[in-house]
Amino acid sequence: MSPFKDRAAAYVARVEKALDARLPAAEKNPVTLHQAMRYSVLDGGKRVRPLLCYAAGEALGLEPDALDDAACAIELIHAFSLVHDDLPAMDDDALRRGKPATHKAFGTATAILAGDALQTLAFTVLARRGNARMLQTLAEATGSEGMTGGQAMDLAAEGKQISLTELEELHRHKTGCLIRAAIRMACDAVPECDKAARDRLDRFAGNIGLAFQIRDDVLDVEGDTAVIGKTQGADIAHGKSTYPALMGLDAAKQHADELYADALAALEPFGEHGQGLRWMAGYIVQRDK
Amino acid sequence: MSPFKDRAAAYVARVEKALDARLPAAEKNPVTLHQAMRYSVLDGGKRVRPLLCYAAGEALGLEPDALDDAACAIELIHAFSLVHDDLPAMDDDALRRGKPATHKAFGTATAILAGDALQTLAFTVLARRGNARMLQTLAEATGSEGMTGGQAMDLAAEGKQISLTELEELHRHKTGCLIRAAIRMACDAVPECDKAARDRLDRFAGNIGLAFQIRDDVLDVEGDTAVIGKTQGADIAHGKSTYPALMGLDAAKQHADELYADALAALEPFGEHGQGLRWMAGYIVQRDK
Secondary structure (H helix, E strand, O other): OOOHHHHHHHHHHHHHHHHHHHOOOOOOOOHHHHHHHHHHHOOOOOOHHHHHHHHHHHHOOOOHHHOHHHHHHHHHHHHHHHHHHOOOOOOOOOEEOOEEOHHHHHOHHHHHHHHHHHHHHHHHHHHHOOOHHHHHHHHHHHOOOOHHHHHHHHHHHOOOOOOHHHHHHHHHHHHHHHHHHHHHHHHHOOOOOOHHHHHHHHHHHHHHHHHHHHHHHHHHHHOOHHHHOOOOOHHHHOOOOOHHHHHOHHHHHHHHHHHHHHHHHHOHHHHHHHHHHHHHHHHHHHOOO | OOOHHHHHHHHHHHHHHHHHHHOOOOOOOOHHHHHHHHHHHOOOOOOHHHHHHHHHHHHOOOOHHHOHHHHHHHHHHHHHHHHHHOOOOOOOOOEEOOEEOHHHHHOHHHHHHHHHHHHHHHHHHHHHOOOHHHHHHHHHHHOOOOHHHHHHHHHHHOOOOOOHHHHHHHHHHHHHHHHHHHHHHHHHOOOOOOHHHHHHHHHHHHHHHHHHHHHHHHHHHHOOHHHHOOOOOHHHHOOOOOHHHHHOHHHHHHHHHHHHHHHHHHOHHHHHHHHHHHHHHHHHHHOOO
């Protein structure tokens, strides 16, 4: 098997092509909305969730074309959440993916509508293929008891001292639910997915979901705005509770390493087929953006 | 057959009970978000779209329990659109359904998230029943080429003189798509829906969708804030193009009457079973709120 790093680049190109094909054309009426949607999704982003979906597909012996819609849908949900998260009434962030945030480039009203329409498009993409199981997985991960619930917890925690347990609960929702969904949707694509495999992949996803967030918090302290593509120090400026703030920087890094180790342990039975997920886990805890 | 007016009250009670059961409990974490979602949906609203869905179900010989999820989903999408439409960056409306708009009651950030989560819940409700066909109908009616596209056209038209053709295009999207979807979802619930029946119901829906909007515009001129439950004159204050502004008040009313007549004509083959839809059409062109 070739190194996943090479396949990862091909998967990124693949999902970007698939997203481009599923987004309405920029010339289509209403053009400003369609331009804002395309701007918010294309040309930027690490595509971590699609990569996790494809890598989970490898672990389960799926061909990538079984997952193109899932990979697009999850990235559309992620993009919608970023557009709304950056709004003036939310985090009021001017920079995203190294470019002006959507509300800076198109205005707040259009950014609200673009986020709304990106969410709808995610479900449209899956509904057109008649995949009700994936739809349910993604919808439950997105809503008030998933990612959006995590954003509400984040709002409620702003400027407050919260406990480590509350912070973990927040992140299990805000980032964790979508990362889990990326991998669960690959399981959904297998007609009779083995429960043991599903549980192991879920354990993997839970661990790297948290590790991903800890890394984000660490980068907010240590990262470089030009590299991370968003404003360094923004969490601290917003009075947000972060792992480094609650645990100390070194303990936070060590916690991420422990989660990483348990994530790898969960992959053992997949042997060589788990190579992609292993690579993704390493990327997540070591990335510098 | 008993008059639809009596059944309408029962359908409203039915969909409100179904919505209550499908919305997360107010005590569930994150509580503010769940309270805002419930506030935005329950205790208010004419439930026009659910009523159209149930009435179309009667025309097609369906039992109402085949349509409870569809009726809830479409009302959730409608509620989400109102919450976002009223935001300061959008129409900046303080009053909705006779109460403070969600952003006034819960703050802008929570209102953004509540709208987001209501959209997700609509799709979750349908996905849990495995109904990908209804989901596709609703998603296509909601997104950038449907209702949200109409809102973007509305934004683009603000403060501008637009033609009657452009106004109709705008409303066919902004209000029309969801009204059409309410009726199409009833067709989706019939395993083998007759194409002729579907086309006739679609013609009905297209007509009353436009008539509904014209009535809205007329009420903005003639209505009473206390009765309509939102700010009278708001469209004019926002420099919005309306039917009365473009056609004159009397011509607008006459246009609504013509659409009403064609809507009734489309129902002819349904005979007695079309009674509910006929009643709804009458309600839509004559309502005072």
